[in-house]
Amino acid sequence: MALIAVGALGWVIYIYAYDHFAQAAANQKPPQPVNINDVLKATVTALTLVGAVLAGLYAYRKQLLSEGDAHRADANQLAERYTAAAEQLGHDQAAVRLAGVYALARLADDWEEQRQVCIDVLCAYLRMPYQPDPTASGHKPGEREVRQTIVSVIRSHLQEPGAATAWCLHDFNFTGAVFDGGNFATSHFRGATSFFGATFSGGTLSFRSATFGGILSFRGATFSGSRVDFERSTFSGMVDFGDATFSGGAIRFGRAVFSGGTVDFSSATFSGGTVDFERATLTGGTVAFDAPTFSGTVFEWGPLPVPTGARLRPTSGQG
Secondary structure: OHHHHHHHHHHHHHHHHHHHHHHHHHOOOOOOOOOHHHHHHHHHHHHHHHHHHHHHHHHHHHHHHHHHHHHHHHHHHHHHHHHHHHHHHOOOOHHHHHHHHHHHHHHHHHOHHHHHHHHHHHHHHHHOOOOOOOOOOOOOOOHHHHHHHHHHHHHHOOOOOOOOOOOOOOOEEOOOOEEOOEEOOOOEEOOOEEOOOOEEOOOEEEOOOOEEOOOEEOOOOEEEEEEEEOOOOEEOOOEEOOOOEEEEEEEEOOOOEEOOOEEEOOOOEEEEEEEEOOOOEEOOOEEEEOOOEEOOOEEEOOOOOOOOOOEEEEOOOEO
16 A cells, blocks of 8 residues: 555656646747656655655654653653652651652652652651650650651752752641751742641751741641741741740741731730740731730840831730
8 A cells, every 4th residue: 555655646746747847848949858857857856855754754753652651661660669768658667767758859859740749748757646755655766867857858958949959839738747846947938838737846946047938837836845946037928827826935036037928926825935026127017916815925026127018916915
């Protein structure tokens, strides 16, 4: 069939070529006979061009199929790496879980399409039940090291927003997690970050000199002895401490810069500890205290520069 098709195409090209050369020869004075050699050369040249185009299309289609096979092979390999890393995270031995943390982080760097999924798995690990007290039942040996490693890995990917493997634009969900320290200093959070219902029971969780461009939620969180440090951090979105409970420890916003949005302490309960806004700067934002409960927390405002358009709004509450 291919030979018949080529023959038919050659015949059609030959007819058109013959007509073209016949008209050209007839227009000469005196009229000349048709040069069959010229007609054959033109036919062969046209068939060669058509063959080259068809060969190019075939090669291009073959390349697409090859790339598709390679992409599927890569996807299968990445999926296998994901499964292996997830299994390591669920292992009884802390050393194996640590290996799973690093394996999942490397996978997130290599698998941009599923990077958020890998980040979600690491955050989900931090949301699992955790007993920081080594003398209490339910405490897992080495678990703190695993969790601190996850925090460290996340921080290392939030330092350079322009890097190809940066996680700055992604979301982080630490809902209900238990923190007894950690370091997110100088990180850049540009997505949504949630510590909704999280518990800060000890140690220091540092966000010093960090940058927050999205929503940062501590709604319903409990601060019962930890130090949370936002000193010199920059906020351009909403910071939500609504319904949070402060029963000890300290939360510091010293020299922080709020360039918009709201810092919301609505319905928060303050029964101890310190909240420090010393030398913080508001440029068009609001620090809101709607219906809070005060019974012993110390607020340190210091000389708080409040330019036009910004305001401190303690609308109700006692203390």
